Amino acid sequence: MTTPFDGITPLPHLGVIRAEGDDAVKFLHGQLTHDFALLDLQHARLTAFLSAKGRMQASFIGFKRSPTEVLLVCSRDLLTPTLKRISMFVMRAKAKLSDASEEFLLYGLAGSAIEKVAGSAMQTSAKADLGNISIIGLPPADTVPRALWVAPAGTPAPEGTPLAEGVWAWGEVQSGVATLTAPLVDTFVPQMLNYESVDGVSFKKGCYPGQEVVARSQFRGAIKRRAFIAHADAPLHAGEEVFSAAEPEQACGMVAQTAPAPGGGSDAIVVLQLSAAESGALHAGSADGQVLRLGTLPYALKDDL
Structure with a gap:
């Protein structure tokens, strides 16, 4: 740091x-x-x-x-x-x-x-x-x-x-736990932001709105998107789409939270299709936009526990 x-x-x-x-x-x-x-x-x-x-x-x-x-x-x-x-x-x-x-x-x-x-x-x-x-x-x-x-x-x-304030915002990104903001409303189920892996979801409690969808995603292997930490050399914005060079015609993810990085550029929590995260060559904003480089999450995903 x-x-x-x-x-x-x-x-x-x-x-x-x-x-x-x-x-x-x-x-x-x-x-x-x-x-x-x-x-x-x-x-x-x-x-x-x-x-x-x-x-x-x-x-x-x-x-x-x-x-x-x-x-x-x-x-x-x-x-x-x-x-x-x-x-x-x-x-x-x-x-x-x-x-x-x-x-x-x-x-x-x-x-x-x-x-x-x-x-x-x-x-x-x-x-x-x-x-x-x-x-x-x-x-x-x-x-x-x-x-x-x-x-x-x-x-x-x-x-x-x-x-x-910017340093605190950077710390929020580095925690890997995104806070939902207006650009992200109605976009993610909790697992897409890794909430079940950071104790943001209980699977033992009773019903709540959307509970059936969350349970089905968890227990039927339907989690196809996950949150990752990424870095770019220029500013990023919450709600900005992410593209993969492998399939440039369609967005494969979205920037969820971002902050200026201490060494320059931006760090962000991004939600990506798992296939795109594995393929590399990610870009923000468009298929030929600035390059995103994925980092390491500070916690294990539930699937990996």
């Missing part, structure tokens, strides 16, 4: 949906890909909200602030339409969903900043509460630990070395 990945940064690109009420947990359990019924106060969940066809509408980091209050952290550009859609299913449940983005502060912590703020290292998906402050372990980036700091508005910001 040529750029230090150690410090603290605000996360204005994220928003917060609050679910509260006696049925809040039960309601979310029936709507999202992960098990919220068994979620305790010491852990968080990576999860997604799907269409009936199994396509991702939003992704979240969800955690309980109390037995009757859950916060869902998501990309801010998806919050309003996602909140509207999920709220349609509340009906008679004793649960209220609202946009609580202005009621909470969100910061990213990287490297030694986590121990300085939390008092100890954080495992992925572990949650520690310091009064009203919640700190959630995130997947590491290039082996460097990361965490999400969430606190009520008005709470003093965590102290530490400022971390540039």
Whole structure:
């Protein structure tokens, strides 16, 4: 790494949906890909909200602030339409969903900043509460630990070395776990972003919208696309198509998330047809666009476990 990945940064690109009420947990359990019924106060969940066809509408980091209050952290550009859609299913449940983005502060912590703020290292998906402050372990980036700091508005910001927004974005890419944004809505089933391999899907819970599609993809060998980490020498954009020189007339994938690379160019999470990933000679934007070079994921895929 040529750029230090150690410090603290605000996360204005994220928003917060609050679910509260006696049925809040039960309601979310029936709507999202992960098990919220068994979620305790010491852990968080990576999860997604799907269409009936199994396509991702939003992704979240969800955690309980109390037995009757859950916060869902998501990309801010998806919050309003996602909140509207999920709220349609509340009906008679004793649960209220609202946009609580202005009621909470969100910061990213990287490297030694986590121990300085939390008092100890954080495992992925572990949650520690310091009064009203919640700190959630995130997947590491290039082996460097990361965490999400969430606190009520008005709470003093965590102290530490400022971390540039672009460097944090690069860390998100290096984690290999994409956050769904507006250009990607209704494009991927969770396995295309490797969510089942990073504990973003439970196959033991009950039904939720799109569950049959997800299960069929998993157990009938229907996963034909996967997420990979890639590098290009010029800027990339979420939603940009990827082409293979072997079949230049048709896109074989899409850029899911991107950030400036410390050494120049762009790093990205890209979703590719498995056959195209194996063939090499990948290009962004068009069949003769800039070259994409695939890197190594920081985790094993479920198929490989």
